[in-house]
Amino acid sequence: MQERHLRPDEIELLLDGEEGFGVAPLRAHVRQCAVCDAELDKARELMVALDSLPDFAPSAAFADRVMSQVQVFEPWHAAAMNTAQRFVPATRPARVAAGLAAAVSAGLLTAAGTWAVARADIALLMTQMGLERVQEQVSAATSDLVATVLGKPGIETLQTSSPEMLALIMGGFVAVTGLGVVGLRSLATVSRRNR
Amino acid sequence: MPISDELAALPDADVVRLAQQGRELAFRELVRRYERPVFSLVFRMVRDRELAEDLSQDSFIKVLNNIDRYSPEFKFSSWLFKIANNVAIDHLRRRRLDTISIDGSPHASTAAEVESSALQIESEQENALDELASKELGSAIEVAIARLRPEYRACIMLRHVEGRAYEEIAATLDLPLGTVKTYIHRARHELRKALEAVRE
Numbered sequence: 001m002q003e004r005h006l007r008p009d010e011i012e013l014l015l016d017g018e019e020g021f022g023v024a025p026l027r028a029h030v031r032q033c034a035v036c037d038a039e040l041d042k043a044r045e046l047m048v049a050l051d052s053l054p055d056f057a058p059s060a061a062f063a064d065r066v067m068s069q070v071q072v073f074e075p076w077h078a079a080a081m082n083t084a085q086r087f088v089p090a091t092r093p094a095r096v097a098a099g100l101a102a103a104v105s106a107g108l109l110t111a112a113g114t115w116a117v118a119r120a121d122i123a124l125l126m127t128q129m130g131l132e133r134v135q136e137q138v139s140a141a142t143s144d145l146v147a148t149v150l151g152k153p154g155i156e157t158l159q160t161s162s163p164e165m166l167a168l169i170m171g172g173f174v175a176v177t178g179l180g181v182v183g184l185r186s187l188a189t190v191s192r193r194n195r
Numbered sequence: 196m197p198i199s200d201e202l203a204a205l206p207d208a209d210v211v212r213l214a215q216q217g218r219e220l221a222f223r224e225l226v227r228r229y230e231r232p233v234f235s236l237v238f239r240m241v242r243d244r245e246l247a248e249d250l251s252q253d254s255f256i257k258v259l260n261n262i263d264r265y266s267p268e269f270k271f272s273s274w275l276f277k278i279a280n281n282v283a284i285d286h287l288r289r290r291r292l293d294t295i296s297i298d299g300s301p302h303a304s305t306a307a308e309v310e311s312s313a314l315q316i317e318s319e320q321e322n323a324l325d326e327l328a329s330k331e332l333g334s335a336i337e338v339a340i341a342r343l344r345p346e347y348r349a350c351i352m353l354r355h356v357e358g359r360a361y362e363e364i365a366a367t368l369d370l371p372l373g374t375v376k377t378y379i380h381r382a383r384h385e386l387r388k389a390l391e392a393v394r395e
Binding site: 008009050054057058066070079 | 387
């Protein structure tokens with residue numbers, strides 16, 4: 001049994017409806033002590049007054065002011081879903097028909113894909129033939145270009161010369177081309193400076 | 196049924212999901228649901244209607260512009276109240292309008308510390324309180340609440356006006372559960388003392 005009056009924290013324990021072995025003696029004390037009973041009543045009055053405090057309303061334009069500064073952003077997946085939903089028919093029969101059409105299309109595509117996979121060897125053969133044809137075309141075009149630049153004697157010389165000689169000729173060609181490029185560049189630089 | 200009525204019937208989590216999908220009406224529904232509680236909390240914190248509107252507006256804009264970062268494991272309202280409380284507390288810190296409890300600092304551990312931190316109320320605040328008493332928040336209890344230190348005030352508002360559980364208040368204000376209980380107990384004790392003084 002409590003010999004003294006309850007402390008504020010003990011009153012709060014009773015207000016919060018806490019349960020525990022320490023609370024029972026407090027309750028017993030309140031039943032016998034008029035001062036603490038009155039104190040607890042006052043505390044309860046305050047709780048009731050606090051619980052009935054009203055909310056306040058902001059001005060009527062508050063929501064519009066907030067929304068004017070909120071960036072409403074629609075993520076791509078939501079936008080895609082919304083777009084897709086627009087194509088979904090409104091009536092049930094139309095939805096069933098659209099579903100059937102989609103199922104038939106999907107079936108046809110699957111069959112075509114399966115056929116293509118089963119005929120993979122044919123596809124490979126056709127690809128190889130195509131590649132060989134491209135290779136022949138490129139080779140013929142290169143020969144024509146060399147014949148145009150070097151002429152028939154030049155081609156004959158190339159065909160009869162040894163690999164060392166061929167390397168020497170190629171090296172000389174690259175060196176002359178390089179010198180030509182450097183010379184032209186120098187001329188352009190000098191001309192720009194003079195201007 | 197109109198879309199706005201359908202939205203009103205949905206729980207917060209669903210409305211937030213629709214807002215995350217870019218539905219403007221869902222944003223508006225969230226504002227409609229919480230404009231009064233948020234405004235009330237901020238108004239009681241700063242005690243100035245225009246300022247409270249501006250700070251509440253800032254809170255909503257912060258929350259709604261970051262709605263994609265909302266994590267559904269927390270209550271939306273807790274997140275919103277946390278932002279609103281932080282905005283109000285930041286403002287009070289900047290303006291130095293902070294109140295000093297008639298019971299002294301909540302962190303005071305000795306009688307001397309309690310005494311040295313008690314009963315120092317700024318004149319600016321007194322003016323605000325007088326104005327408050329003569330205007331909308333005229334009742335004695337509102338004046339007594341206005342005299343509480345801001346952290347007590349936030350706890351009392353969330354507990355009694357918004358009816359939040361202690362655990363939820365602790366999560367909202369980022370405080371340990373024991374601290375929240377202590378703040379609420381001390382705040383109620385201060386309010387009882389203040390109201391007794393008015394009665395006498």
